[in-house]
Amino acid sequence: MKVSASVRAVQVPEDNPMNPECTTIYIVGKEQVLTIDSGYAIDRYRWFLKGYLAAAEQAEIAMAAITHHHYDHSGNLKWAVQELDADVLVSKDAVPLLKGRLPRNRVERLEPGKPLKLEGGPTVHVLKTPGHSVDSLCYYIEEEGVLFTGDTMLGSTTTTVHNLGDYRRSLEQLLELPNLKVICPGHGPLVHDPRERLQTYIEHRNMRERQILEVLQRKGLTTSWDIMLELYPDIDTRLRRAADNNVRSHLTELAEQGRIKVHEGVPKKKRGPSQRAVEHARERERVIKRAKRYEEQARRAEVRAQENPPADEWKDPPRYELQGSARD
Numbered sequence: 001m002k003v004s005a006s007v008r009a010v011q012v013p014e015d016n017p018m019n020p021e022c023t024t025i026y027i028v029g030k031e032q033v034l035t036i037d038s039g040y041a042i043d044r045y046r047w048f049l050k051g052y053l054a055a056a057e058q059a060e061i062a063m064a065a066i067t068h069h070h071y072d073h074s075g076n077l078k079w080a081v082q083e084l085d086a087d088v089l090v091s092k093d094a095v096p097l098l099k100g101r102l103p104r105n106r107v108e109r110l111e112p113g114k115p116l117k118l119e120g121g122p123t124v125h126v127l128k129t130p131g132h133s134v135d136s137l138c139y140y141i142e143e144e145g146v147l148f149t150g151d152t153m154l155g156s157t158t159t160t161v162h163n164l165g166d167y168r169r170s171l172e173q174l175l176e177l178p179n180l181k182v183i184c185p186g187h188g189p190l191v192h193d194p195r196e197r198l199q200t201y202i203e204h205r206n207m208r209e210r211q212i213l214e215v216l217q218r219k220g221l222t223t224s225w226d227i228m229l230e231l232y233p234d235i236d237t238r239l240r241r242a243a244d245n246n247v248r249s250h251l252t253e254l255a256e257q258g259r260i261k262v263h264e265g266v267p268k269k270k271r272g273p274s275q276r277a278v279e280h281a282r283e284r285e286r287v288i289k290r291a292k293r294y295e296e297q298a299r300r301a302e303v304r305a306q307e308n309p310p311a312d313e314w315k316d317p318p319r320y321e322l323q324g325s326a327r328d
């Protein structure tokens with residue numbers, strides 16, 4: 001899908017309730033081509049992107065960048081090198097968080113504040129926008145007014161926040177961008193009224209904070225979970241922990257500001273898992289590995305089979321012979 005003169009979106013449908021609608025890989029530039037975010041490390045993403053590249057693109061991917069380290073954005077970085085022959089660009093903050101997900105070589109450092117100039121394409125500004133995660137980045141093409149937000153701003157829902165103070169400052173920073181026309185989020189549809197939406201996000205956070213303070217006033221001493229249940233009575237139960245995390249990030253900020261007092265909790269002593277549970281987990285892993293190997297072998301065999309004639313269908317295949325001359 002075309003977004004602007006130099007931006008295309010590959011929207012992969014989702015079934016995870018944390019990521020409504022779709023997870024998107026963006027493609028930027030014509031000669032030297034950059035991808036922003038890479039999807040999870042599951043085949044669907046690989047084939048969606050490959051299919052899109054084969055059907056709609058003449059160019060090859062030169063560089064793969066991500067908005068932050070979370071798995072649904074970085075899972076496929078390894079095959080960006082192996083299969084697309086791209087260089088991987090990551091920030092200093094993301095490196096320690098990407099354990100096991102970075103390829104062995106062709107990893108280059110991305111510096112927030114230092115723009116990426118794509119050959120024969122636009123300049124992409126790299127903005128440091130922590131809040132959703134410590135390493136969150138946004139990318140901005142000012143000449144086209146296109147902003148890539150990853151999970152800092154989503155297409156149709158509010159996001160989860162790791163550090164609320166940082167998050168607010170990041171939103172304010174985005175609101176200052178000149179010529180902003182469209183937001184390309186990591187999940188969900190494009191946002192065509194970016195300023196209004198950023199403003200709404202900021203107001204939404206302010207409203208949550210007021211609600212939390214009200215609950216605290218009404219209930220006295222209470223837990224984040226109970227506050228969450230008051231604030232989100234109808235939430236999909238699978239999203240309760242994410243909502244609780246949001247409440248807690250507000251509480252942390254309020255505590256830092258000295259507006260609330262924290263009565264420290266007492267953590268449970270962690271008991272190690274039983275020997276049987278360990279065995280069970282190991283066996284499970286072995287079975288999953290084996291199943292994956294079979295699946296991969298079957299896939300390869302199917303691809304290989306395309307190279308040769310269908311010998312299992314014919315003892316002797318039909319043959320064709322010209323009647324008269326080829327010029328008739």
Ligand SMILES: [Zn+2]
Binds near residue numbers: 068133
């Ligand atoms: Zn994320």
